[in-house]
Amino acid sequence: MATEGQQHPIKIYFLIWLLLFVFSFFSYLVDYLDLQGNLRWFLIVVFMLLKAGFIVAIFMHMKWERFALIFGILLPPLALVVLMFLMAIESNYAWSSRVQYMGEDPAPKPKPPPHMDHGEHGEDKDH
Amino acid sequence: MATVEVPYQETVPLHHPKTWIGKYIFSQDHKIIAVQYGVTAMAVGLVALILSEFMRLQIAFPGWEWMDFFTADHYYQAITMHGMIMVIYLLTAFLLGAFGNFCIPLMCGARDMVFPFVNMLSYWVYLLSVIILMVSYFVPGGPTGAGWTLYPPQTITAGTPGHDWGIATMLISLAVFIVAFTMGGLNYITTILQARTRGLTLMRMPLTVWGIFIATFLGLVAFPALFVSAVMMLLDNFLGTSFFMPAIVSLGEKLQYSGGQPLLFQHLFWFFGHPEVYIVALPAFGVVSDLISVHARKNIFGYRMMVWAIVAIGALSLIVWAHHMYVAGMHPSFGYFFATTTLIIAVPTALKVYNWILTLWRANIRITVPMLFALAFVLTFIVGGITGLFLGNVIIDIPLSDTYFVVAHFHMVMGVSPILAIFGGIYHWYPKLTGRMLNDTIGRIHFYFTFIGTYAIYFPMHYLGFIGVPRRYYETGISDFYPQTAHDLNVFITVAALIVGASQVLFIVNLVHSYFNGKKAPANPWGANSLEWCTPETPPRHGNWEDQLPTVHRWAYDFGVPGEEKDHVPQTVPRRKAS
Amino acid sequence: MTDTTLSSQESIFTSTAKDWSSDMTTFKGVPWGKAMMWIFLLSDTFIFTCFLVGYMVMRMTVTEPWPVASEVFALTVWGVSVPLLLIAIMTFILITSSGTMAMAVNMGYQRRKWAVFWLMVATAALGASFVGMQCFEWPKLILEGVRPWYNPMGAPQFGSIFFMVTGFHGLHVSVGVAYLLIVAIRVVRGKYDHTNFEIVEITGLYWHFVDLFVVRTEA
Numbered sequence: 001m002a003t004e005g006q007q008h009p010i011k012i013y014f015l016i017w018l019l020l021f022v023f024s025f026f027s028y029l030v031d032y033l034d035l036q037g038n039l040r041w042f043l044i045v046v047f048m049l050l051k052a053g054f055i056v057a058i059f060m061h062m063k064w065e066r067f068a069l070i071f072g073i074l075l076p077p078l079a080l081v082v083l084m085f086l087m088a089i090e091s092n093y094a095w096s097s098r099v100q101y102m103g104e105d106p107a108p109k110p111k112p113p114p115h116m117d118h119g120e121h122g123e124d125k126d127h
Numbered sequence: 128m129a130t131v132e133v134p135y136q137e138t139v140p141l142h143h144p145k146t147w148i149g150k151y152i153f154s155q156d157h158k159i160i161a162v163q164y165g166v167t168a169m170a171v172g173l174v175a176l177i178l179s180e181f182m183r184l185q186i187a188f189p190g191w192e193w194m195d196f197f198t199a200d201h202y203y204q205a206i207t208m209h210g211m212i213m214v215i216y217l218l219t220a221f222l223l224g225a226f227g228n229f230c231i232p233l234m235c236g237a238r239d240m241v242f243p244f245v246n247m248l249s250y251w252v253y254l255l256s257v258i259i260l261m262v263s264y265f266v267p268g269g270p271t272g273a274g275w276t277l278y279p280p281q282t283i284t285a286g287t288p289g290h291d292w293g294i295a296t297m298l299i300s301l302a303v304f305i306v307a308f309t310m311g312g313l314n315y316i317t318t319i320l321q322a323r324t325r326g327l328t329l330m331r332m333p334l335t336v337w338g339i340f341i342a343t344f345l346g347l348v349a350f351p352a353l354f355v356s357a358v359m360m361l362l363d364n365f366l367g368t369s370f371f372m373p374a375i376v377s378l379g380e381k382l383q384y385s386g387g388q389p390l391l392f393q394h395l396f397w398f399f400g401h402p403e404v405y406i407v408a409l410p411a412f413g414v415v416s417d418l419i420s421v422h423a424r425k426n427i428f429g430y431r432m433m434v435w436a437i438v439a440i441g442a443l444s445l446i447v448w449a450h451h452m453y454v455a456g457m458h459p460s461f462g463y464f465f466a467t468t469t470l471i472i473a474v475p476t477a478l479k480v481y482n483w484i485l486t487l488w489r490a491n492i493r494i495t496v497p498m499l500f501a502l503a504f505v506l507t508f509i510v511g512g513i514t515g516l517f518l519g520n521v522i523i524d525i526p527l528s529d530t531y532f533v534v535a536h537f538h539m540v541m542g543v544s545p546i547l548a549i550f551g552g553i554y555h556w557y558p559k560l561t562g563r564m565l566n567d568t569i570g571r572i573h574f575y576f577t578f579i580g581t582y583a584i585y586f587p588m589h590y591l592g593f594i595g596v597p598r599r600y601y602e603t604g605i606s607d608f609y610p611q612t613a614h615d616l617n618v619f620i621t622v623a624a625l626i627v628g629a630s631q632v633l634f635i636v637n638l639v640h641s642y643f644n645g646k647k648a649p650a651n652p653w654g655a656n657s658l659e660w661c662t663p664e665t666p667p668r669h670g671n672w673e674d675q676l677p678t679v680h681r682w683a684y685d686f687g688v689p690g691e692e693k694d695h696v697p698q699t700v701p702r703r704k705a706s
Numbered sequence: 707m708t709d710t711t712l713s714s715q716e717s718i719f720t721s722t723a724k725d726w727s728s729d730m731t732t733f734k735g736v737p738w739g740k741a742m743m744w745i746f747l748l749s750d751t752f753i754f755t756c757f758l759v760g761y762m763v764m765r766m767t768v769t770e771p772w773p774v775a776s777e778v779f780a781l782t783v784w785g786v787s788v789p790l791l792l793i794a795i796m797t798f799i800l801i802t803s804s805g806t807m808a809m810a811v812n813m814g815y816q817r818r819k820w821a822v823f824w825l826m827v828a829t830a831a832l833g834a835s836f837v838g839m840q841c842f843e844w845p846k847l848i849l850e851g852v853r854p855w856y857n858p859m860g861a862p863q864f865g866s867i868f869f870m871v872t873g874f875h876g877l878h879v880s881v882g883v884a885y886l887l888i889v890a891i892r893v894v895r896g897k898y899d900h901t902n903f904e905i906v907e908i909t910g911l912y913w914h915f916v917d918l919f920v921v922r923t924e925a
Contacts, residue, residue, distance in 0.1 A: 020801045061907070069744065073744055093459075314742075328727055329727065349752075355756035395760075679729070
């Protein structure tokens with residue numbers, strides 16, 4: 001058993017390689033263009049899933065595995081989807097109660113990193 | 128398939144060790160590893176048992192001068208260590224490490240686990256985690272006293288015993304345990320999926336293997352959450368990060384933490400913690416199903432239902448975790464979701480209980496010691512499960528939270544029940560493991576003390592919970608508002624606990640005594656069908672089988688088949704052609 | 707190859723049901739080591755995702771400002787500040803290493819040992835340079851005052867999460883580099899000649915997985 005391996009034309013690897021760069025470029029673009037809000041997260045997640053999908057399917061050969069293995073590996077992470085979804089709701093709730101009951105600032109402006117504000121560099125301000 | 132497949136293990140020779148150390152200490156034989164796991168787990172379980180006796184003495188006789196050495200700190204440390212040891216280092220390690228190692232290769236008709244070396248490593252890393260845990264009694268400040276749930280912020284704020292060193296040893300020990308479990312668990316799953324013998328389909332496997340299979344799988348996906356929360360809490364404690372620590376004033380001093388989310392720990396912990404309940408329960412279900420079927424001489428009722436119930440429980444257990452957190456201040460509407468999923472999980476569980484009872488229905492029941500424990504398991508599990516239905520509902524849970532009702536519930540359902548299943552399993556498989564029978568009389572005495580004793584301990588606790596006695600209290604202080612019966616019951620429970628604890632000595636005496644002087648066991652003393660009773664030798668030698676692995680022709684539950692000579696037909700017997 | 711061709715003719719559900727209800731092996735034609743590696747990766751997915759859930763919760767609950775990633779990870783090249791350049795380079799390196807790894811697996815099944823060796827060494831070298839870049843990135847942030855417990859730009863959780871997740875990932879990469887080198891040497895020494903070089907694929911699985919998570923840990 002298990003004597004046949006996975007053999008595919010090398011062409012497809014180059015194709016995927018290229019594709020991954022394209023996706024990386026796009027998600028890089030999202031940051032570069034400084035998209036904000038839901039659109040930003042939506043795009044980042046979409047590109048992330050696309051890249052992950054191609055790596056798993058082609059580089060890790062899942063596309064050529066039997067479906068017994070594919071289902072076995074891809075179904076359990078659904079539990080993680082539930083966890084993420086519920087934790088997102090929970091965090092929203094925690095955040096809103098912090099804003100509502102503890103008087104926290106709902107839209108604070110981040111300070112720029114030290115190397116951007118041309119001020120003192122690398123000042124060790126921690127305790 | 129055009130080609131005839133041969134189990135891979137038949138083609139590769141097993142490497143037999145030459146030295147005594149290779150055979151018995153750094154052994155790669157799954158049976159020896161099972162014994163090592165079992166003995167270690169029992170030893171550490173005894174520590175936890177003794178801790179619980181100290182706690183009971185303190186609760187029953189607060190202010191008794193003999194117990195003066197047992198301070199409040201000691202009490203909380205005992206609670207924490209008792210819980211953690213029992214849940215993880217005893218039950219998980221015993222049911223998966225010992226039963227898993229012993230049963231899986233034998234019941235799957237394999238020579239050994241797929242990677243025996245990794246399997247051996249798994250045991251030694253587990254031993255390391257136990258040692259680290261025990262070391263916490265010798266570090267400055269002693270072990271952590273935060274309760275086994277280790278909720279921040281109190282776990283790592285001053286005032287909690289062992290908030291600096293103790294919590295570190297605890298968390299490191301847990302992380303090491305997870306590494307050990309992962310090594311073992313990968314082996315178990317791969318063995319079950321890829322190393323079964325000829326003819327053994329998944330739907331012919333004994334339910335024990337099914338229970339261990341799904342439980343191991345749950346462990347592999349649930350322990351990561353514990354691992355992550357352990358890492359984050361270690362960082363919180365030692366690097367001063369604020370993952371779980373909000374801005375907080377402790378002992379009049381403002382700490383440096385800010386902006387952490389304590390509920391995240393609870394979510395991650397219970398995302399592990401609830402599947403953990405089933406990691407413990409599912410193998411117990413499986414073992415008990417087999418015991419009942421064998422000792423009642425009847426096929427298990429609804430085998431397919433039983434399998435799918437195990438799978439369904441496993442899947443559902445990953446989405447019910449926050450029912451442990453109804454009073455934690457999480458999102459208010461989570462209660463709907465988690466109460467619903469919790470009550471849904473009762474359906475497959477109840478189905479299993481019905482099937483056990485229907486297996487017993489008009490069966491040829493033999494009241495052997497393993498059967499006694501199996502029956503006791505079913506009874507205890509019903510009691511614990513029904514109180515679980517109470518606690519699964521938000522509205523009933525809120526007044527009962529943190530009372531003795533909860534203590535009674537989880538001890539019944541995931542403390543006593545799996546322990547009873549473990550005892551039953553040991554009495555059942557000991558002859559195969561050692562070639563000697565356990566002493567029947569001592570076994571019966573041990574059973575009645577344990578069974579009746581645990582009811583004497585935990586039944587009154589339901590009542591204590593209803594009148595509102597809180598759990599985890601060192602002493603209740605001015606407690607005139609509790610009726611006198613509460614105090615009397617506490618004394619009664621403690622006496623019962625001492626008797627039950629002492630009666631476990633009988634069990635250990637039995638194990639040791641029978642190993643040397645027990646009756647010689649026949650190859651198949653209970654008349655069971657599954658593969659482990661078909662080995663050519665008893666106890667099975669390294670490699671378990673002859674040159675050829677056995678061939679399976681039927682399921683493991685052919686008892687009392689009409690037209691057969693014997694009342695049981697082992698799995699290796701070919702099916703007769705239909706005439 | 708019979709198995710793979712069969713599966714293209716049956717519906718996916720029939721083939722799944724058939725495999726799961728067959729005897730001996732459930733994953734047909736999958737060696738033990740590969741099955742084990744897949745299951746391990748499943749478990750590791752849960753670890754990484756739990757870390758990322760931690761990141762998400764931190765990000766969503768803190769009320770202190772979260773630093774802007776594109777500014778923090780900017781590199782000044784020829785006087786121009788290019789946002790996220792460092793992360794872009796690191797992603798590039800790891801994706802390239804994934805490519806070389808995939809080639810190595812392919813060569814393995816053609817039994818070209820030296821090609822496998824050099825491709826795996828190249829992969830390991832790329833992985834090592836990834837860790838090297840991390841060694842560049844960490845001091846940069848530390849010099850800017852970011853600590854696991856403190857962050858001059860706002861929420862301290864930014865530093866905590868960053869160091870924890872990248873540290874954990876870097877650990878995976880380092881382990882992967884060692885693993886790659888060991889397997890590469892053993893391949894050349896002929897330790898796997900009697901097998902079909904599945905070990906290369908198993909190593910590859912681990913490596914691609916590590917690669918996969920750099921994709922997820924950025925931003």
